[in-house]
Amino acid sequence: MNDPLIKRKTLIFICLSMSMVILPHLTHVPIWSTGVFVGLSLWRIYGHQKPDLLPGRLLLILVTLGLVGLHIVFFGTLFGQDVGVSLLIVMSGLKIMESRSKRDSYMVIFLGLFIVITNFLYNQEIILAIYLFAALLALLACMIELSAQAQSPTVKQQLKLSSILLLQALPLTIVLFVFFPRVSALWAIPGGSSGKTGLSEEMSPGQISNLMQNTDPAFRVTFRGEIPESEQRYWRAIILSHYDGKTWRPNQQRIQSLRSNPRRRLADPSYYKVQLEPHKGRWLVGLDLPAINPAVGDAHADYTLRSRNPVNELLQYEATSYLTYHTGNISRIEYQQSLQLPHNFSPKVRLLAKKWWRTSKNSRDYVDKVLKHFNQENFIYTLTPPRLTGDATEQFLFDSKKGFCEHYSSAFTLLMRAAGIPARVVTGYQGGDFNELGGYLIVRQSDAHAWSEVWLPESGWTRVDPTAAVAPERIEQAINFEDISDTGEILFTAGELGALADMLKQMGYGLDAINHAWNDWFISYDSELQKDFLSRFGININHWKDLLWYLFAGVGLVFAFMFYRLLNRCDRKVAEIAPSLRIYQQFCAKMAVINLSKQANEGPSDYQQRIIQRYPELDISVSEIMKLYIALRYKSLHSKPVLQQFKQRVAEFQPKKMIKP
Amino acid sequence: MNEPIENILKQVSQIILGKDEIIKLALTALLAKGHILLEDVPGVGKTTFALTLAKVLGLDYQRVQFTSDMLPADILGVSIFNQNAHKFEFHPGPIFSNIVLADEVNRATPKAQSALLEAMEEGQVTLDGETRALPDPFFVIATQNPTDQIGTFPLPESQLERFLMCLYMGYPDSNAERALLKGEDRRHLLKSVEPAVTHDELLQLQAQVGQIHASDALLDYVQNLIHFTRNQPEFLFGLSPRSGLALLRAAKSWAFIHGRKEVLPEDVQSVLPAVTRHRLFASSAGHASNIENLPQFLLSEVAVP
Numbered sequence: 001m002n003d004p005l006i007k008r009k010t011l012i013f014i015c016l017s018m019s020m021v022i023l024p025h026l027t028h029v030p031i032w033s034t035g036v037f038v039g040l041s042l043w044r045i046y047g048h049q050k051p052d053l054l055p056g057r058l059l060l061i062l063v064t065l066g067l068v069g070l071h072i073v074f075f076g077t078l079f080g081q082d083v084g085v086s087l088l089i090v091m092s093g094l095k096i097m098e099s100r101s102k103r104d105s106y107m108v109i110f111l112g113l114f115i116v117i118t119n120f121l122y123n124q125e126i127i128l129a130i131y132l133f134a135a136l137l138a139l140l141a142c143m144i145e146l147s148a149q150a151q152s153p154t155v156k157q158q159l160k161l162s163s164i165l166l167l168q169a170l171p172l173t174i175v176l177f178v179f180f181p182r183v184s185a186l187w188a189i190p191g192g193s194s195g196k197t198g199l200s201e202e203m204s205p206g207q208i209s210n211l212m213q214n215t216d217p218a219f220r221v222t223f224r225g226e227i228p229e230s231e232q233r234y235w236r237a238i239i240l241s242h243y244d245g246k247t248w249r250p251n252q253q254r255i256q257s258l259r260s261n262p263r264r265r266l267a268d269p270s271y272y273k274v275q276l277e278p279h280k281g282r283w284l285v286g287l288d289l290p291a292i293n294p295a296v297g298d299a300h301a302d303y304t305l306r307s308r309n310p311v312n313e314l315l316q317y318e319a320t321s322y323l324t325y326h327t328g329n330i331s332r333i334e335y336q337q338s339l340q341l342p343h344n345f346s347p348k349v350r351l352l353a354k355k356w357w358r359t360s361k362n363s364r365d366y367v368d369k370v371l372k373h374f375n376q377e378n379f380i381y382t383l384t385p386p387r388l389t390g391d392a393t394e395q396f397l398f399d400s401k402k403g404f405c406e407h408y409s410s411a412f413t414l415l416m417r418a419a420g421i422p423a424r425v426v427t428g429y430q431g432g433d434f435n436e437l438g439g440y441l442i443v444r445q446s447d448a449h450a451w452s453e454v455w456l457p458e459s460g461w462t463r464v465d466p467t468a469a470v471a472p473e474r475i476e477q478a479i480n481f482e483d484i485s486d487t488g489e490i491l492f493t494a495g496e497l498g499a500l501a502d503m504l505k506q507m508g509y510g511l512d513a514i515n516h517a518w519n520d521w522f523i524s525y526d527s528e529l530q531k532d533f534l535s536r537f538g539i540n541i542n543h544w545k546d547l548l549w550y551l552f553a554g555v556g557l558v559f560a561f562m563f564y565r566l567l568n569r570c571d572r573k574v575a576e577i578a579p580s581l582r583i584y585q586q587f588c589a590k591m592a593v594i595n596l597s598k599q600a601n602e603g604p605s606d607y608q609q610r611i612i613q614r615y616p617e618l619d620i621s622v623s624e625i626m627k628l629y630i631a632l633r634y635k636s637l638h639s640k641p642v643l644q645q646f647k648q649r650v651a652e653f654q655p656k657k658m659i660k661p
Numbered sequence: 662m663n664e665p666i667e668n669i670l671k672q673v674s675q676i677i678l679g680k681d682e683i684i685k686l687a688l689t690a691l692l693a694k695g696h697i698l699l700e701d702v703p704g705v706g707k708t709t710f711a712l713t714l715a716k717v718l719g720l721d722y723q724r725v726q727f728t729s730d731m732l733p734a735d736i737l738g739v740s741i742f743n744q745n746a747h748k749f750e751f752h753p754g755p756i757f758s759n760i761v762l763a764d765e766v767n768r769a770t771p772k773a774q775s776a777l778l779e780a781m782e783e784g785q786v787t788l789d790g791e792t793r794a795l796p797d798p799f800f801v802i803a804t805q806n807p808t809d810q811i812g813t814f815p816l817p818e819s820q821l822e823r824f825l826m827c828l829y830m831g832y833p834d835s836n837a838e839r840a841l842l843k844g845e846d847r848r849h850l851l852k853s854v855e856p857a858v859t860h861d862e863l864l865q866l867q868a869q870v871g872q873i874h875a876s877d878a879l880l881d882y883v884q885n886l887i888h889f890t891r892n893q894p895e896f897l898f899g900l901s902p903r904s905g906l907a908l909l910r911a912a913k914s915w916a917f918i919h920g921r922k923e924v925l926p927e928d929v930q931s932v933l934p935a936v937t938r939h940r941l942f943a944s945s946a947g948h949a950s951n952i953e954n955l956p957q958f959l960l961s962e963v964a965v966p
Contacts, residue, residue, distance in 0.1 A: 154894060578878070581966075600964035603926030635923045636876040 006105050008048045010145050014105055015041040015096060017138035021112045022089050024119050024128060029086040030074060036067065040093035055097065064094055085118050102146050109146075112139050124314065126518040137162050171561075175554035178534075181544035182527040199237050199427055199448055201281055203248040203406055214445035217277055218429055219285055220516050222440040224271035228287065230431050232323055234451065234463060235285040235443060237428035239302040245342035246392070248410065248425050266291055266322035275519050276315045282307045285428060285443075287321035288463060296528075301334070302424075303327070303461070316524035327460030330422060338422030338455060341414065346394040353418035363421050363456050370415050371469040374408065377401065379470045405467040409450040412466035422455035426463070437506075438513030579643060580632040587625060587650045594655050604629055615659045625649050665866065666918050668857040669717050676713045676847055676854065677706060679837025683828055685918060686935050687714060687802075692870045693914035695825020695907065696781050696801040698939060705830040709847050711762040711802045718863055719856030720759035720798065725777075727769035729812060733776035737786050751788070756780050759796050763803040767813040777801070778820045798863060818942075825907050826932070827939035866917075873913035874923045881966045882926050883909055886933070889963045890941060896955065897942040908936050926965045933960060 018041070026034055047054040055063070067090050068078070075083040092111040099105050116132050116139070140162030144153065153161070199218075219235075240248035266289070274285060284297050284305035291299070296317045297307040307315065330338070356373075360366040378401055385402040388395045393414050396407050403411075409425050416423035427450045432443035451465040525533075531541050534550075541547055588598040596614055598607050608626040612619045628646040631637045666688070673684050690697050691714070699707050708724065715722035725736055738754030755761060756777065763777055780786050781801050785794045803824065806813060821827075833841060844850075858866070875883075883905060891899025900908075909924075911932040916924045934956040941955040 157894070581878070601930075601960055601962070603930060603965050605925055605927050606930075630923070630925065633878045634876045634925055635874060 006099065006102060006146070008045070010105070010142070011045055011048055011096075011099075013138075013145055014108055014142050015045060017135065017142050018092060018096070018108065018112050018115075020135040020138055021115045021119075021132070022092075024123070024131065025085055025089060025115070028082060028122050029089060032070075033086040033089050036090050037093035040097045044097045044099075060094065060098060064091075067091075067094070081121055085115070085121075088115055088118065105146055106143070109139050109143055124523050126515055129518075133166075137166065140165055171558045172555065175551070175558055177525070178530075179547055179551040179554050181547045181551070182525070182530055199279065199281070199283065199429075201238060201250060201283070203240055203410070203425060203427055203450060204246055216445050217512065217515075218279075218443050218445050218447065219274050219276040220435075220438075220440050220442050220512075220519075221275075221432070222273045224273075226270075227434060227441060228270060228323055232288075233431055233441075234288045234426075234449075234465075235429040235432075236288055236290075236304055236426050237283045237285050239304055239424055239426055239453075241302075241337045241424040242340055243342055243410070243414065245344055251337050266325050268323040270321045270323060271318070272321070273316065273318045275516065275524060276311060276317070278312050278314060280310055280312060282310055284311075284315075284317065284319075286319050287323070289325045289327075290319050290321050301331070314519055314523045316520075316526075316529070325460070327455075330455045330460075335422055335455075338424050339417050339420065341417050344391075345414075345418070346391045348394050349391075349397060349414065350418050352397070353415050356415075357419040363454070364458070366419055366421065367416070367454060367456075367464060370412060371464070371466060374412075374466055374469040379403075379408075381467065381470050405450045408466040408470060409452045412464065413452045416452070416454050424453050426451050426453050430465075433509075435509045435513055435516070437509050438516045440513075440516055442512055442516075578633070580629060580646065583643075583647050583650050584629050584633070587629075587653065590650075590653060590655055594659060604633075615655070617660055618655060618658055621649070621653055621658070625653060665858045665862060666920075672717045672854055672857050673713050676850055677710050678840050679833045680710075680830070683710075683830060685915075686826060686828055686932065689911055689914040689918055689932060690825045690935075691718070691798065691800050692867050692917065693825060693910045694798065694867060695911065696803070696823065698821070698824040698827040699802060699804045699830055700827060701804070701830040705832060706847070707802070707804050707830060708762060708764070709851070710830070711760060712848075712851060713854065714800075714802075715760040716851060716854045717857050718759075719858060719860060720800075720863075721796075722760045722762070723755035723758040724762040724764060725755045726764045727766050727773065729768055729770060729814075731769045731773040733773055736773060736776050737780065737788055740789050749789070751791075751793075753793075756786065757793075757795060759798055759800060761799075761801045763801055765806055766803045767805050767815055769814065771814055771817075774814065774816060774820065777803075778816075778823050782823050798867065818940075821939045822901065822903060822907075824939065825911060826935040828935055870910075870914045870917045873917050873921070875909060875913065876923065878966060879924050879926065879929070880909075882963075883912075883929060885966060886929070886959060886963050889959060890937075893962075894944060895958065897944040900937065900940060904937065904940050908933060911936050930960055 019038070022034060022037060044054070068087070071083055071087055071090075072078060075086075077083060078087070088111065092108060092115065095104065095108045095111060099108055113136075116136060119128060119132055137159060141155065141158035144158045144161050239250060241251045242249045269291075270287060272287070276284060282297075284307050286299075286303075286305045289303050290305055296315060297305050299305055305319065356369050357366055360369055380402045381404055382402050383404055385396075385404065385407065386400050388400065392407075393411050396403055396411055397415075413423045413425050427448070429443045429447045430449035430451075431447050432441040434440075435442050449467075451463060451467065453461050453463055456462050527544065530547075534541055539550065584604075591597060591611065594615075596611055602610075604626050608622055611622050625646070628642060628649060632639075632642060632646060669688060670681070670684060673688075674681055677684060687697055687710070699710075701707065711724070712722060714720075734754065736754050736756050738752050738757065740749040740751050742748070743750045766774060766777070780795060781799075784797075784799060785792055787793075801824075805816070832838075841847075886908070887900045887905045890896045908929065912924050912928040915932050916922075916928040919928070921928075934954075937956045937959065941959070943955060
């Protein structure tokens with residue numbers, strides 16, 4: 001291979017661009033993986049001047065095998081998202097180490113382009129997209145630098161050219177984006193081990209409080225009408241009705257259709273669209289009480305919504321909720337499930353429940369009694385409650401009296417059950433901030449909440465939030481975590497935020513609105529939206545295979561347009577070419593056959609001399625042809641007969657036969 | 662080749678040995694009514710060259726040695742009051758001759774330089790409110806020392822452009838050197854040289870150069886060359902329209918010397934290095950600094966249409 005070696009500057013460019021691409025992966029792969037990449041790149045750059053310092057082929061192979069082994073040891077497998085990305089990064093470092101020629105460097109850049117895509121497996125926010133766009137520009141600039149001849153263009157020119165290239169790719173990108181079939185089953189991402197966590201499917205103390213430290217968005221909601229009051233915005237996600245003494249879990253037999261209970265009465269509908277961030281579980285959120293089947297999932301008898309597939313990607317769905325509801329009778333199974341108590345249930349708590357129950361007129365009265373107890377006894381809401389040993393409920397109720405929503409809802413539900421009132425724990429989110437810029441409600445992980453639901457004969461399933469009994473302010477607004485003192489006690493002041501903080505908050509809303517729009521327009525563009533969008537243009541898609549026709553037609557159209565443009569450009573050139581020049585080009589082509597092609601910057605008389613010097617036997621015919629050509633082209637002789645003569649001479653000219661071997 | 666031209670070249674090359682290309686280019690410039698900038702170290706025969714040209718062409722010759730204390734009057738001439746006649750009499754300076762050898766132009770101050778350069782451009786001199794035409798033909802051969810020497814005033818680009826060509830004399834090759842060492846003193850030999858053309862014939866030759874045909878195809882080529890210098894980052898700035906005209910004029914003259922009535926791309930290529938050498942500057946940005954020879958780079962990159 002006589003491929004030229006790459007220049008040091010080019011090498012540094014490539015290493016920098018690759019680092020740009022790899023940077024967002026820092027949090028996804030082990031630190032040694034990126035460390036290996038950086039180390040290898042630096043070694044390669046350093047070794048450019050001192051090739052003796054570069055490793056030999058054997059050493060490289062050993063290092064490669066060693067690194068693969070390291071991956072197997074560290075990850076336990078070679079298959080999967082994280083290990084794949086880590087391997088890609090390490091291998092691209094090795095490829096840089098190995099690259100001597102242009103061809104190798106192209107390989108590195110192709111690897112980089114692939115790594116660009118892998119970034120989207122972890123995060124699809126617009127910030128990342130913009131950043132990776134810049135990285136893509138850098139990679140393209142590297143390609144331009146590589147393919148430049150002796151005179152490499154300036155960085156500015158390279159970036160300009162790569163921007164033009166990307167712009168030219170835009171029509172094709174749009175066609176592919178709009179028409180490419182979104183068949184999720186074909187390329188669903190198997191859930192990686194990392195990623196964002198959401199609400200857990202079970203509840204043991206401490207789980208939600210961890211979530212509450214996290215201000216990442218959980219989901220965003222756009223209402224079609226008025227937005228319900230904050231007190232009414234209980235977003236139910238999971239019903240937990242089985243308690244084993246430590247952990248609340250959903251009941252296994254809950255997969256029943258909502259229609260199984262025909263006696264419910266609903267009013268005050270609210271229509272909204274939810275954009276749910278991925279959380280890897282199957283639960284969907286719905287305002288109390290969601291009532292229709294969203295397209296993506298099912299509604300269950302416990303009035304929760306469940307997705308058919310794990311929510312690994314941003315999910316958008318529409319739902320309707322009824323703010324006023326009466327669920328009617330309780331089913332037998334539900335009744336049994338809602339009275340379940342662990343077999344080693346604390347007798348002390350049972351006794352307390354009995355005592356209260358005896359003095360209560362009815363269930364409602366009993367509920368009020370318990371809430372009053374939470375309110376008037378010295379119960380404290382804190383995110384760092386003391387560690388409970390032994391029976392958690394008993395300790396919480398009688399000793400520590402410190403806890404947060406999990407403790408309160410759990411204790412409340414158990415007190416209900418001990419008195420024979422069907423009750424269950426509901427987890428989900430409560431409240432949310434309204435983003436005025438985007439016109440939607442944003443609910444964060446820190447809005448995660450747990451409350452209780454009791455079944456009362458007069459009102460059916462009724463929501464009771466025991467935490468509200470302790471600290472009613474908790475319902476009014478979200479906790480400002482800067483206000484948490486070191487002891488973890490939350491000061492429920494409104495928080496006199498300065499103007500700066502206010503501005504920052506506004507900016508945060510602005511950024512989030514951009515993200516929301518990005519999600520709305522691009523990320524959530526799935527098969528449903530695709531169908532919807534295309535139907536607006538009169539294109540009806542019944543099966544994804546229908547899309548292929550449109551896809552091919554669209555791509556074909558783009559290519560046809562590009563081809564037309566190119567052809568047009570060639571055409572213009574052909575039109576400009578004088579007939580004499582075209583004939584001269586034929587002559588040059590004939591000479592090229594005998595390995596004496598015209599140099600681009602060679603005039604006719606120089607060329608003639610070169611030909612005659614090489615093949616004196618061609619003197620007469622070549623001289624005559626040249627004389628005619630010069631006359632036509634440089635003496636501006638406009639004579640048809642001369643042109644004819646020139647054409648004929650060139651046609652007759654057979655250098656291959658005339659030259660002596 | 663034209664007979665008088667052939668005659669001139671033959672005569673000059675008898676005195677100036679082994680420099681046929683330079684002689685041809687100098688004659689090209691002269692017939693194109695342009696001036697020459699000779700850049701070279703002393704002693705390579707610049708003066709002899711100028712003298713020979715003057716003699717062969719039957720022209721008169723003056724030499725001006727530029728110094729830092731020189732004044733414009735030293736070049737252009739001065740009016741002196743004549744006591745007897747009671748009026749001013751103009752004493753023409755050395756510039757009033759057909760061939761002027763301006764030695765070491767960049768030794769003089771810009772004031773003196775511009776006096777010469779203005780005269781070159783206008784073909785006339787205005788002194789004391791009176792305009793005096795310079796003789797025709799008027800041909801300046803200026804020499805320049807390497808500009809990094811002490812005590813030089815480099816000519817600005819705008820004035821450099823007034824020279825049609827910039828030539829390097831260069832050392833003679835070994836054959837020519839040997840012949841030079843063996844033979845008679847050149848200045849002595851010069852006495853035996855006869856004018857090859859008359860004054861009128863020379864003016865006629867100059868007129869004929871203007872009639873050489875440049876086809877559209879050729880103009881395309883010239884334009885491509887100019888555009889290339891304007892669009893590529895290697896060049897600090899592109900060739901000016903004046904430079905384009907100079908290139909075409911020189912190419913026509915070159916074609917004429919070679920006995921053709923039309924300009925070929927080769928003519929442009931032959932004169933281009935001399936015509937653009939002092940007009941093209943490498944830009945400091947980009948990678949131009951490693952281009953040794955900008956004119957050659959230009960020629961190698963632009964295709965003949």
